[in-house]
Structure formats: structure tokens, C-alpha cells
Amino acid sequence: MSGELILGGARSGKSALAERLARESWLAVTYIATATAGDGEMSERIAHHRARRPAEWRVVEEPLRLASAMKAHAAPDRCLIVDCLTLWLNNLLAAEDESRLRDECDALLHTLPDLPGRILLVSNEVGMGIVPLGELSRRFCDEAGRLHQHLAQICDRVVFVAAGLPLVLKGNP
DSSP states (O other): OOOOEEEEEETHHHHHHHHHHHHHHHSEEEEEEEEOOOOOOHHHHHHHHHSSSOSSSEEOOOOSSSHHHHHHHOOOTTTEEEEEEEHHHHHHTTTOOHHHHHHHHHHHHHHGGOSSEEEEHHHHHHHTOOOOOOOOHHHHHHHHHHHHHHHHHHHHHEEEETTTEEEEEEEEO
């Protein structure tokens, strides 16, 4: 299996869906968190996610080297949740290193198809609104859109979540 991509807007229920699918898999779960607490509001979001996770889930915090972390923790008897790809992408853009951005995205796309176990990738769909005014914001939307398109091609299942309701775009319902 090449993974499942779960897309949606902010507070759409995409993380809750990934967590439910992980629980229902009956596999051991590793949660790869990409967020960094750069301010109080983000710290609150991280705390909210932590409080929701079962205590027996292993948590790996990796803001940049996602493919390496996934490769290190994937196993046939394990479910990996990556939450979230757009925060990871933001971290890479903030590093202002174009070659690292390309290398890390390529590593993810090349590593994902060979990973054992169940892989759940959570990401914000940011391309459905108006075109942002700022250059960096437009770049972020463009990079996220390209990444999502590439992942949608290689993932076995793609789900869009709105108002807590999943809509299967690709794969089995």
C-alpha cells in the first residue's frame, strides 16, 4: 500500500479521521508530528492534538526530515500518521533553502511507495480560496498544490474532509 492522503481545510476533521482510521486498524501507531510551537496559538493547537491521542501511541516530532522519520518508523505491523504535510512544507519554506525543499519533497515521494504498514498523510487543502496577495503565501499554495497532486497519484486512497464528513476521491470507500 502506498498510503492514504487525507485533505481538508482547517478544523475540517481530517486529523480526527486519521486518528479514527489508525485506531480501527488495530495496528501499533506512530504519530509523526511536524508542527513547531512558534507562538502561543500554535502551542495550544499542539496541546489539543496531544490531549486527543491515546497514551500508548508513539510520538515522533520531526519538522523537516519527514521521509527519514517515516522510513525509520514504518513497519508491517504499524500505522504511521503524519500530521501535517502543510506544516512540514511551511517549515521547509521557512528554512529558505531551495535545494533542501526539493530534496525533502523528492525523498518523500520516492520513499512512500516502499514503506511497509499503513500510512496516513494529513494535509491542509489550501488551494480552494482566493489567490493570496503575498509572494510567499502564493508560493506556499503552489508548493502545497503540487505536492498534493504528486501524492494523490501515488497514494492508493485520497479522502477530502469537510465538516467532519469524508468524501473519498480515490480508492475504496
